[in-house]
Amino acid sequence: MIRNKLMCKRGASSVLVILLLLVLMVFGIAALTTALSGMRLGQKVSDWSDAYYRAEGEAARDFAEIDAAVSRAAGDDALPFGQALSNELDELGIGAKLSGDGAAVSYEVWDGNMGLHVTLALDMSKTPRLHATQWYQIQK
Amino acid sequence: MNRKGFTLIEVIFSIAALGIICAVLLKLFVLAGDTNKRAGDIQDAQVAVTSVVETLVGSDSMTEGLTILGIKPSDGSAAGQYTLVHDTYVVVLNISREPGDYPGTLYALSVKAEQNGKVLADIETAKYDGGQSYD
Numbered sequence: 001m002i003r004n005k006l007m008c009k010r011g012a013s014s015v016l017v018i019l020l021l022l023v024l025m026v027f028g029i030a031a032l033t034t035a036l037s038g039m040r041l042g043q044k045v046s047d048w049s050d051a052y053y054r055a056e057g058e059a060a061r062d063f064a065e066i067d068a069a070v071s072r073a074a075g076d077d078a079l080p081f082g083q084a085l086s087n088e089l090d091e092l093g094i095g096a097k098l099s100g101d102g103a104a105v106s107y108e109v110w111d112g113n114m115g116l117h118v119t120l121a122l123d124m125s126k127t128p129r130l131h132a133t134q135w136y137q138i139q140k
Numbered sequence: 141m142n143r144k145g146f147t148l149i150e151v152i153f154s155i156a157a158l159g160i161i162c163a164v165l166l167k168l169f170v171l172a173g174d175t176n177k178r179a180g181d182i183q184d185a186q187v188a189v190t191s192v193v194e195t196l197v198g199s200d201s202m203t204e205g206l207t208i209l210g211i212k213p214s215d216g217s218a219a220g221q222y223t224l225v226h227d228t229y230v231v232v233l234n235i236s237r238e239p240g241d242y243p244g245t246l247y248a249l250s251v252k253a254e255q256n257g258k259v260l261a262d263i264e265t266a267k268y269d270g271g272q273s274y275d
Contacts (some may be wrong), residue, residue, distance in 0.1 A: 021161055035175035042182040045263055049190055056197070057248070057266035061238070064268045071243045122174030126218040130270060 051114035052137065058109040059116045059135070065092055066105055067130050070122060104133075113140040185253035185260035188226040190252050192233065193263050201269045202235065202247050218247060229253040231259065244270040 055056035069088035076084040082098045089096045089105065097104045102123040109116050146154075170203040192209065199205035202218035211222050217237075225230040234250040247269065 017158065021165065024162070024165040025168075028165050029254070031172035032175070035172040035179065038179040039175055042179045042186070046182060046186050049186060049240050049263060053193060053263045053265035057264065060266040060268040063270070064238075064240065064244065066244045067244060067268070067270050068240070068242045073192070109218065 048114070051111045054120075055109050055114050055116045058111065059107075059118050062094075062107055063098040063118070063130075063132070064110060064118065066094065066107075068118060070103075070130050106134075108138070110140075115140065146239050181255060182260050184227065185229050185255065188229050188231055189251050189253045189261045192224065192231055192250065193265060195235075196249060196251075197267050199264065202245070202267060226253070229255050229261055232233070238266065242268070 012104060058117070069092060070085060073081055073084035073088050075077075078084075079087070082103070085103055086098060094105060094107050097106075102121065105120045105122070107118055109118070115138040117134065117136055117138050118132060120130055121133045122130050149235070195208055196202060197204035199208060203213050206213050206218055206222070209224060213232075214220055219235050219237050222233040222235070223231070230253070232252045232254060234252075236248050238246040238248050240246055245268070247267045248264075249267055250262065250264045253260050
């Protein structure tokens with residue numbers, strides 16, 4: 001009796017059509033999900049670069065402030081350079097490691113979860129110019 | 141065995157129902173294609189904007205960066221608005237000097253990639269052109 005039921009072809013086309021529609025639906029949803037994932041990924045990359053470059057902009061602004069402080073300290077004849085620079089950086093709220101003829105200034109900037117750690121070096125005996133020696137990204 | 145077939149109305153209704161269901165399902169594929177294209181456009185625009193920003197930020201000076209990009213600064217200063225055509229995007233650069241008493245020049249930099257007047261990616265940052273010696 002079961003064999004007879006299985007051999008009966010009545011309704012087979014309906015089953016085929018329903019199966020076809022199901023397959024179409026599964027593939028359609030899969031394609032849409034993949035596309036939406038790609039979109040979300042693109043948005044995430046975009047947000048990441050946005051935050052990174054904003055933080056880099058802030059780091060550049062701080063760099064300019066420190067450069068101005070170094071310039072003022074170099075022009076200060078009343079105090080030794082190291083002392084004058086230390087005073088200038090204290091006013092900016094930035095810590096510096098002073099040694100002999102130079103200084104290493106480290107600071108961090110944050111934009112949301114994105115942060116940048118920057119170390120600037122100033123070697124008065126060799127290259128009397130403020131330059132970045134470390135510039136790396138940190139994440140909260 | 142019952143050999144009576146379907147009436148014309150039944151056939152028309154079943155074809156219409158099947159057509160509506162198929163149209164809805166096929167619309168899913170069209171939507172997926174559109175979303176894929178939009179995601180690709182956003183990613184390409186992001187790459188275009190990032191490459192322009194990196195060229196400017198990574199060069200020794202803003203004017204040198206502009207020269208590498210094939211832009212001639214108008215009056216010696218790098219500040220100004222410039223447009224570049226990058227693949228199918230128009231990249232708009234806005235460079236302005238930030239006020240402040242610095243030994244070098246601090247520039248605010250905004251780069252946008254537009255397609256058909258729509259902004260797909262934008263980056264805002266700053267670049268400090270130092271170069272001051274303290275001897």
